[in-house]
Amino acid sequence: MTLTRRTALAGALAVPAALSLPGLALAKPAPGFSVKDVDGKVRTLDEFKGRVVVLEWINEGCPYVKKHYSGNMQGLQVSAVRDGAVWLSVCSSAVGQQGHWKTGADAKAWMAANNWAGTAMLIDPDGKVGKAYGAKTTPHMYVIDKTGTLVYQGGIDDVPTNKVEDIKRAKNLVAAALADVNAGRPVKVAFSQPYGCAVKYA
Amino acid sequence: MRALLAALAGLFLIVAPARAAPVDTGHLEAELVARDATVAPGSTAYVALVQKIDKGWHTYWRNPGDSGEPTKIEWTLPAGWKAGDIVWAKPHKLPFGPLTNYGYSDEVILPVRIEVPAGQAAGPVTLKAKASFLVCEQICIPEDADLSITLVVAEGAPKADARWGAKVAGALEAAPKEVGLTAAYQWTGGKLTLAVAGAPLKGADMAGAWFYPHTPAMIDHAKDQTIERGPDGLTLTLPPGYAFEAGQPPATFDGVLTVGDKAYVVTSAQGPPPAGTSGLGPPPAKAAEGGAAGGGSLGLAILAAFLGGLILNLMPCVFPVLSMKAAALAGHAHDRGATRAQGLAYGAGVVATFLALAGVLIALQAAGQAVGWGFQLQSPPVVAALSLLMLAVALNMSGVFELGASLQGAGQGLAGRSGAVGAFFTGALAVVVASPCTAPFMGSALGFTLGQPPLITLAVFLGLALGFAAPFVALAFAPPLLRMLPKPGRWMDVLRKALAFPMYGAVAWLVWVLSQQTDAAGMAAVLAALVLGAFALWLWGLSQTAERGLVSKIVAVILLIGAVALSVLGPKAAAPANSPQASSADLPYEAWSPERLAAVRAEGRPVLVNFTAAWCVSCQVNEKVALSTSEVATALKATNAVYLKGDWTRRDAVIAAELARHGRAGVPLYLVYAPGADQPRVLPQLLTPGLVAQALETAAK
The missing domain is CATH 3.40.30.10 (Glutaredoxin)
Incomplete structure (x- = not known):
């Protein structure tokens, strides 16, 4: 079953021109991928087998990303990594679109300046990974448990605005999902409406 | 001078409420405007946020779709004043790559209901609002504006604002509203359908209808919504969103249904669909896309209809009529002028009958009847009348009676004017009997056509008619083909009498069809009508050879009328005595x-x-x-x-x-x-x- 689904997903990845993003139902195996990071190194989901993985869709020019990079996102990265999770930020902005870094050095300069604290920054200009996951907004967050099952997808929290002051009254749903996963509980809120800027696909 | 200015200022204040100038927030111009120049204490007023959005940019509806954020207004009001929610204007779809958002471009007016306290003293009152909105083109910019508007409180009926009164009233009028539609959704087997019925939807053109849910997780916004029309509404098949795919379906499923220029608020719960929300297929444009006619363009549909008509000549139910055609043609194989006249008359008969049937079909569909092709054979009286007609044709071919002057003159007589008339009716009869044979090609062509405007329907039926008539007409106009037929002689009479038997077969078939539609009493009436009809025609034939046949002719006509009446009035739609039908009895179904x-x-x-x-x-x-x-x-x-x-x-x-x-x-x-x-x-x-x-x-x- 898993095998056929993987095959189907590989097929889907081979057709990046798909017109609409399939909404991934939850509790399904997370789609595998193979994509370069800022250093040009090929990273795959398989290399993090057996670990909890957080995926974060990023576009540094998006006001919603800026809102959470006021400290909220970095804080979450630090605590997730400290608890043993892998944090992968994915930039699916197409070449020439907002958020796309021309060079790895540009990306690293931004990461340094913003105290980015994840595991790897993946560059996905053709949108393959984004479309495989159905990423719609920046940010759009996914949590994958140790068995490779997608257990959370949606917004980072439950107050869908672009105002920094709203963070303190919001419930961070990614933090809650990670807490559930780490405690061995089923994730209580497995989906929330992602909010933010549209992912700048080609 | 100063006094004059003060007076002018006062006048201005009364005639038009003062408002802050529009605020340019970067990618749009925001302004608060009022519907009313004056408002009465204790009344309801409307003010509106107007967004004049830069070209190429947009703001968002209450459900922004896949991304984005709706416009918000935070009010700062004097004591006792209340502001309601935004009255959202009809949204439109904003596709962005593989995503779809819902929102507005150019200019949008978003009215807000304002309650004026009963104790409010007359005079100007200023309402303050902070409007915040996300404006997006390729990229998104959050912008906000501090706005204010001064309303003039005065007793009496409100006066419309000269500049904005009509526009705000128009926006309120055009905004999606509850109009008493009944709706229910169904979520079964991974399929989400929403059925909506109500007077405003009766007979509406549903092409392009779209359901905008109030909350984003309900559907996949970027995917198509399929439309099925009904006489009183429509059923939309929607791509389910997370709210449906994860466990419990939501208690309510609400949103805005847009149909053409109109937009209605729809509230639904899970349940059986209201009556009259399906049965008429997709709207015309959609039918064209889905039709198997190959792309569904009109030209292709007509071509498919032509081919279908050609093939119809070979279908089993047409065979008896083909035999008549062959007999008629053989009778004039060596008289070119008469042959051509017959060919054209036959073609005219086919075309006229197809168009007449199409007209009846269009009229019935317009009346909301769920009918399809072959409908004419669903009525027992029509089948009974047809069987009587086929019997008459068969008896005629057997030589029991003749049409035209006399037995001796039959050969030449048919070649003349009455021959052309005969050929015309041969064509008409061929169509009536052939129509239920929905040949390959024809099904999709007719499926395409039945949802189209009447003129297109008629064009497709014309293609079908021409295809159906083509072989016979071509034969009549092709001397080399005609020359292959043997010279007229005694063999013609033999052929004609032999070909009578497929016609008797057709009578038997129609009677069998009837046995599926009516009960034993109805069958008895029809069989009696057939015997009576045969007797009447034999009597008529007798009168044609007799010296003084007037009496038998009169009796024959009376008997024939009786037979027709019996066949039409006798059978009523009823369950056959031995249902279910006997065919393919060995396969359990x-x-x-x-x-x-x-x-x-x-x-x-x-x-x-x-x-x-x-x-x-x-x-x-x-x-x-x-x-x-x-x-x-x-x-x-x-x-x-x-x-x-x-x-x-x-x-x-x-x-x-x-x-x-x-x-x-x-x-x-x-x-x-x-x-x-x-x-x-x-x-x-x-x-x-x-x-x-x-x-x-x-x-x-």
Whole structure:
């Protein structure tokens, strides 16, 4: 079953021109991928087998990303990594679109300046990974448990605005999902409406 | 001078409420405006946020879709004043790559209801608001504006604001509203449908109808919504969103339905669809896309209709009429002028009858009747009358009586004017009898056509008529072909009498069809009418050879009228004495219904569906040569498939709707559902045992 689904997903990845993003139902195996990071190194989901993985869709020019990079996102990265999770930020902005870094050095300069604290920054200009996951907004967050099952997808929290002051009254749903996963509980809120800027696909 | 200025200022204040100048926030210009120049204490007023959005940029509806954020207004009001929610204008779709958002471009007016406290003293009152909105083009910019408006409180009826009064009132008028529509959604087997009915939807052009849910997680915004029309509303098949795919379906499913320029608020709960929300197929444009006519363009549909008409000449139900044509043509094979006249008259008869049938069909559909092609054979009186007519033709070919002057003159007499008239009616008769044979090509062409504007429907039927008439007319105009026929002689009389027998066969067939539609009493009436009719025509024939045949002629006419009356009034639509029908008795089947289909599909078994009718000869042929064979029976057993049969012999709106859903206007229609598949596989209209067995095995895999 898993095998056929993987095959189907590989097929889907081979057709990046798909017109609409399939909404991934939850509790399904997370789609595998193979994509370069800022250093040009090929990273795959398989290399993090057996670990909890957080995926974060990023576009540094998006006001919603800026809102959470006021400290909220970095804080979450630090605590997730400290608890043993892998944090992968994915930039699916197409070449020439907002958020796309021309060079790895540009990306690293931004990461340094913003105290980015994840595991790897993946560059996905053709949108393959984004479309495989159905990423719609920046940010759009996914949590994958140790068995490779997608257990959370949606917004980072439950107050869908672009105002920094709203963070303190919001419930961070990614933090809650990670807490559930780490405690061995089923994730209580497995989906929330992602909010933010549209992912700048080609 | 100063006093004058002060007076002018005061006047200005009363005539038009002062407002802050529009605020340019970067990518749009925001302004608060008022509907009313003056408002009374204790009344309801409307102010509105106007956004003049830069070209190429947009703001968002209450549900922004896949991304974005709706406009917000935070009010700072004097004591006692209350502001309601934004009255959202009708949104439009904003596609962005693989995503879809909902919102506004150019200019949008978003009214807000304002309650003026009863104790408010007269004079100017300023309302303050902070409007914040996300403005996006390729990129998104959050912008906000501090706005204010000063309303003038005064007793008496409110006066409309000179500049904005009409516009705000218009925006309120155009905003989606509750208009008493009834709606229900269904979430079964991974399929989400929303059925909406109500007076505003009756007869509306549903093309491009779209449902905008109030909350984003309900549907996948970027995917198509399919429309099925009904006489009182429509049913939308929606791509389900997370709210449905994860466990419990929501208690309510609300949103805005847009139909053309109109937009209505729809609130629904799970439940059976309201009546009249399906059965008329997709809107015309959609039918064209889905039609098997190959792209569905008008030209292709007409071409397919022409081909279908050609093939119709070869269908089993047309054979008796073909025999008549052959007899008529052979009679004039060596008189070119008469042959051509007959050919043209026959063609005219075919065309006139097809167009007349199309006209009746259009009229019935316009009246909201769920009818399809072949409908004329669903009425027992029509079938009975047809059988009497066919008997008359057969007796005529047997030489029992003659049309025209006399027995001796029959040969020449037919060549003249009455021959052309005869050929015209031959054409008409051919069409009436041939119509239920929905030939391959014809099903999709007619499916395309029945949802179209009447003129297009008529054009497609014209293509069908020309195709049907073409072989005969071509023969009449092709001397080399005609020369191949032998010279007239005694053989013609023999041929004519021999060809009478397929006509008797046609009578027998029609009587059998009737036996599926009426009870024993009805059958007795029709059989009596046939005997009476035969006797009357024999009497008429006798009078043609007798010296003084006037009396027998009069008696014959009276008897004939009696026979027609008996055949038309005798049979009533009733369950036949020995239902269900006897054909393909050896293959166990269950009656088709949407519920039964859903139930067996839920069990995860493959399903073979056969939509058939007793009057459809190609259906009967398929049942005989394919569906009732042991090969198919074995395949059904091996794949644990269920065989469902929808019998359209009598009129049935539910079956008509299902046929329309698959772009068909008539039977036969054969479907194979694979377990778990969304859409069935449509089998060809001519079946072989191997084809059916293979389809079942593929589905079971």
